[in-house]
Amino acid sequence: MSHLDARFRLDYPGFRFDVTCTFPLEGTVAVFGMSGSGKTTLLRCIAGLPPVASGFLAFGREIWQDNARKIFVSIERRRVGVVFQEARLFPHLNVERNLTYGMKRTPPSQRRITFDQVSELLGLTAFLQRRIHQLSGGEQRRVAIGRALLTSPQLLLMDEPLVSLDHEHKKEIFPFIRRLNQELGIPVVYVTHDLNEIIQLAWHVVLMKRGSVVATGPIQEIFARPDLSELAESNILGAVIETRIAGHEPQFGLTRVDFLGQSLFIPQESLPVGASLRIQIPACDISLTMDPLSASSSVLNVLEATIVDIGPSSGNGYAVAVKLDAGCPLLAMITRKSLQRLKLKIGQKVHAHFKAVALSA
């Protein structure tokens, strides 16, 4: 597995961008953080767009930038595709000519993706002859993604490509991005501040804060790390698990999902049975008991788990993080009082309870 290895530094008045990170070139890597944390700057540095930071950048075995050796590969030679925040389509060209602009400039020997493949994948076949201003926002984003893809990039860089799109349009585009990874094998670096987008798309997360990288790791690990205060502060701490739709119970408005051979209930989803779905279990919504769920409880979901680690306490001191292993990492925030009362210890078996409605899909 090849990696992207980046070290950048750029000084602004009152703000320092100082980034060191390494992540595998596989699947979707989400660059996540508040606005102003330097996500877009990192993306532009990887692309080779201004502002040019000093430092080092290696893409697998290719060196794209090394100030010590005065190496700087220009953007058109890096073979990256860039999807900007705004679609940025060329207004003087129709959809088809927007799509083929980069393809025509890619030597045929480097083309790995065909025009038909992309227009079918992104559902663009119906409006190839249309002018840009005749497209909806969602259609424009798809054309922008297709245009970048048709250069057969080695890496696709996306800067909040779904920002300002409504929920329906987002849902429309998620599957396309997943298919990029799975069917075309193109790694994607995806900048976002939207938790839902990360949970749906990311394999790997780069967490940024005030111009530097706070943490990197697989998504299942990152969101189960209680030491990441920026996640705890924004109340988005909690394990992300991979499930499969097992059935729907429309009379209750619920969907049943399979998770490691156990059933969990979540608010009804429109996905078909058999489809995979990622869900997050917020750490503050889990309660722990020593016994399995009693029939009289209103809580629907229970997972057997082993305590892996305890602590640290949250900022205000009354809650403490408990790391669990339920076949995958889970994270629960419970009160210190409960911790003491239940005499919880590392290695102990417990039952993690959480309400169906506590799941966010």
Added chain:
Amino acid sequence: MNLPAMDWASLWLTMQLAGVTVAVLLVVGTPVAWWLSCTTSRVRTLVEALVALPIVLPPTVLGFYLLVALGPHGPIGGPWKELTGSALSFTFTGLVIASTFYSLPFVVQPLQGAFDAVGTKPMEVARSLRASKLDAFFTVVSPMALRGYVSALVLGFAHTLGEFGVVLMVGGNIPGVTRVLSIAIYDHVEGLEYTQAHLLSATLLIVSFLMLTIVYTVNRRLPVNVS
């Protein structure tokens, strides 16, 4: 039109002068305008002021300096005479050079405005799609700045048509060589030939009005909507 042959010659000469000048200006002015639009250099304001100078400078002042520069002993005319054996002052080539300076702001400014409106983003996109800078300039930036080109072309042409002071200083009044429309009109008025003066003036007025109408119409109708 009932015009004497001499006036037809003036009209034809004027059109030739304006046409050649605009062609030269588009070639020279485009890189200048693009540089002005992109650069963060401190020299930028100086260059902008220099380009705008012909708008505020009395044409006779500009004409005077150009006459000196283009003359057989001037910094441009001298080497030119060495090279070709003839001076630049009082020739058609001299007029083209003088008009290029005189009409420079009318081509550079609309182009610069158009390039500013296009901004740096389309260039970034084009380069991320593997286009070189030059390729991106011709295939993305220029088509998006089409309105600027139309304005530059028409304004540069129309402004050269109406030039008087600079031409008189640099070119004089040689029929068929440097006697352009505006000077012909002046001559007619001097000689109290008001009918001819009327005819030529009306021609210039109508042509100028038509050209400006074209600019505004085209700018409203062009399919490219840069926002």
